[in-house]
Amino acid sequence: MxxxxxxxxxxxxxxxxxxxxxxxxxxxxxxxxxxxxxxxxxxxxxxxxxxxxxxxxxxxxxxxxxxxxxxxxxxxxxxxxxxxxxxxxxxxxxxxxxMAMIFQDALSSLNPVLRISEQIMEPLRIHRHMGREEARQEAIRMLGLVGIPSPQERIDCYPHELSGGQRQRVMIAIALSCQPxxxxxxxxxxxxxxxxxxxxxxxxxxxxxxxxxxxxxxxxxxxxxxxxxxxxxxxxxxxxxxxxxxxxxxxxxxxxxxxxxxxxxxxxxxxxxxxxxxxxxxxxxxxxxxxxxxxxxxxxxxxxxxxxxxxxxxxxxxxxxxxxxxxxxxxx
Amino acid sequence: MRGYVLRRLLTVIPTVLIVSVVVFLIVHLTPGDPAAMMLGDDATVEDIARLHARLGLDDPLIVQYFRWAGNVLRGDLGYSTAVTGQSVWDMISTHFLPTILLAVYSQLITILLALPLGMLAAKRRGSLTDSALSVFSMLGISLPSFMLGMGLVLLLAVQFRLLPATGYKNPFTDGWPAFFRYMSLPAVSLGFIHSAYMMRMTKASMLEVLSSDYIKMARSKGTPERAILMKHAFRNTLLTVITVIGQGFISALAGAAVVERLFGIPGMGMLMVDSIDKRDYQVIQGITLMIALLNVLINLMIDLIYGLADPRIRLK
Missing domain, CATH: 3.40.50.300 (P-loop containing nucleotide triphosphate hydrolases)
Known part of the structure; x- marks a missing residue:
């Protein structure tokens, strides 16, 4: 290779x-x-x-x-x-x-008191200087990309409301949101x-x-x-x-x-x-x-x-x- | 969230019932005869017996309890046995405001002092700032409020004549500036101990939060340090600190008795101490019940705030 x-x-x-x-x-x-x-x-x-x-x-x-x-x-x-x-x-x-990183335990790596929308939009707003609405749309697109079903609804969940596999997918979406x-x-x-x-x-x-x-x-x-x-x-x-x-x-x-x-x-x-x-x-x-x-x-x-x-x-x-x-x- | 609030409200009912029984028993099982106290040293045995009958003190305790509880439910806390004709409700309501204002003011000072300093100590752990704050909080924890109060009076009231040594001004009739002039020393002496404690708790909680995986994750996203502190760490730190704030309010209500006495503030603590001196059992009962209910209310509010701050609680 x-x-x-x-x-x-x-x-x-x-x-x-x-x-x-x-x-x-x-x-x-x-x-x-x-x-x-x-x-x-x-x-x-x-x-x-x-x-x-x-x-x-x-x-x-x-x-x-x-x-x-x-x-x-x-x-x-x-x-x-x-x-x-x-x-x-x-x-x-x-x-x-x-450069981005994903960790072993998605439950403890996602902030328990912030909605996942907030957590995915954060790097988009910091690095890609997006406005709220634009960042939200991009976050929804990313969630879809990593295979979260009905991302429009899931985006406003808190981490504890998702399954272990979904949380790991969310973390991957966060890491990849700015195409590192x-x-x-x-x-x-x-x-x-x-x-x-x-x-x-x-x-x-x-x-x-x-x-x-x-x-x-x-x-x-x-x-x-x-x-x-x-x-x-x-x-x-x-x-x-x-x-x-x-x-x-x-x-x-x-x-x-x-x-x-x-x-x-x-x-x-x-x-x-x-x-x-x-x-x-x-x-x-x-x-x-x-x-x-x-x-x-x-x-x-x-x-x-x-x-x-x-x-x-x-x-x-x-x-x-x-x-x-x-x-x-x-x-x- | 609505279900959570409802369930939490329901738990108040048994708590209040138990509180009322305990308050009643404490007052009635303590030695000393209120009738004898009311009538003074010259009273004859017959006089005392007559008064006993009139006040219902000869009835079995359970009958007395239900009579009292029934009256309380109708908003009647009884009449003072020491000051003729004064209803307990009137006495409490005139003494209520100073205590609540003192407690709120002292807690505001506590929070405004402890939260930022605790966060600073955590952020700069191991530094000179951290060590200095540790010494400061150690001092605060080991200093009783009356000592600090007297020290402050000596220094700021007697020596430098900056603030009045004793007295109280009602903010609604005398204005807030007067209120702050009179209440600042008592509030600081009442709040200082707790601010030392709260600072330690804030620091410990913040350190734990800062070493958590989600902070590592936030850093790996490129989140600026400010946002890490304010957005990611602060709310999680607050979850622990909310409990400490609740405890602070409760201990401020208890500690008010000493501080009110020291600074001559006509609050519930002062009323309580006077009533105990006079064995004015109706008033003691009333105040104890009010303070107990206030505690129940504060705990209820803490739990509701918890529900707002932590999304994981609402679900359960």
Missing amino acids: SAQNPKSTVLDVRSLRTTFHTDRGPLTAVDGVSFQVHRGEILGLVGESGCGKSVTSMSIMRLYDEKYTASISGEVLLEGRNILHIPYRQMQRERGKS KLLIADEPTTALDVTIQAQILDLILELNEKMDMGVILITHDLAVVAQVCHRVAVMYLGQIVEEADVEDLFDHPSHPYTRGLLQSIPHLDGGHRGELHQIEGTVPLLHQIPEGCRFAPRCPLATDRCRQGTVPLQDLGGGHMVRCLCPQEGGL
Whole structure:
């Protein structure tokens, strides 16, 4: 997809590093993450809870309080412009307009005391300078676009009056109302039923093609990745450990962690009968990050060499990057 | 919304019934004989017994209760046993206005002080402003209203002669400027404690709201900080604070007794304290009932305002 058909780069993240100021001292949750998202491409950002996927997205949107909570360094190029160091007010004008975000839990992400009309019209009025009536018509059109039935009536509902799937659609409508170049979807289907999950993923796929925008899909669900993503970046403890086109990653996972993740998926069709595979040990805490390869303490293949010095990302060819000294070949 | 209002109104009936029983019992079960008090030290046992019979104090409590409740329903709160010929209703109605005005004025000061400062503390949490406001609110919470009242009188009335130390002016006959001159010190001393409390609640509530997902979402839409605060956070913060405002009114009514005494304001608190001194049980009963009913009314209003502010409540 993106590899065969190179398109213009929407987002270019270079050596992103996010450090939180905590009572126990600084904690680096994202450490040197780099990736690109192209037009029309869906990049999956995968990993266990606490691996830094959400922190990465929040840092790109600059949604942390940069004075008290976190400091962010590196470069985030949105269509070539570094947005990491522009003034806060200018950043506000980018959010919602050129980049937008949808969150996991639509019920808590929509303001409970405001009608959804108010919440969809807000970005339209701020970024596209529409009047009330014009914004309302556009909001109704957007609700129709994301598949809300009879949008003229639904637009004056409060969030609690809609179903979970509809709320998620409303959130997508809000995010896409100003036709952003980049959409970040942070676990958009985790809180939903499986059937609704599929509908929402289809909707994101459809809108991604229709609007030709870049999408970062954050998830811990590899099945979701296989279904919709073009490229995948696997994160572990604040670093990208493997990045590849989706077929390549599923066919030839090279990093022991990626292989472990893939083996943990239960199969119905024979193969892995009996007990489910699990990766040994647990994810270390952020202030106990091991030296050398961060995965080494849990890795079945780790050698002494792995525990010394940092392990760089290496290119296996065809855009397949892996952070491992002894990358594996072949399928599972 | 109409269904919600109706249901809420219906719950008032049992509350009022229970309140009336409790008020009646408290007054009648406290020791001390009103007849003996009325007649003074020289009264003979026969005199007291005669008065007992005349006032119906010998009847069983339940009979007395229903007689009193029936009269109250007809708008008759009885007659003062200390001041001859004064109906309790007249006494309460002349003392009602100062207390209500004092409570409203003190709560206005509280809200105008606490809401913006609480929001500021939340917005700038961890800053010097926040620490200063914390100290200020700690001070407010630990300072009793009579201490603050006396301090203010000493400073502003005695030392600088800016405001009168005691007294009361009716705003409708003497004008509002006079009213404010006389009532500002009492209102500040009454409202200050609660403003410290309300400020803390506002800050806590605002902090919780500001860390919620819908604020994150609003920021990700590019909503300017001002609109985040005023449009997205304020109404949600208010949901918690409305309850605190209601409590404030109620505690202001209770606290009025002390402050009215201190500043010589002829309100219900003052009337209450005098009546207790004289064991004027009809008046005590009447005022207690009025204050209890006022509480029920305030709670009703709080719930109705809640329904207006939070669309999720109306549905249930």
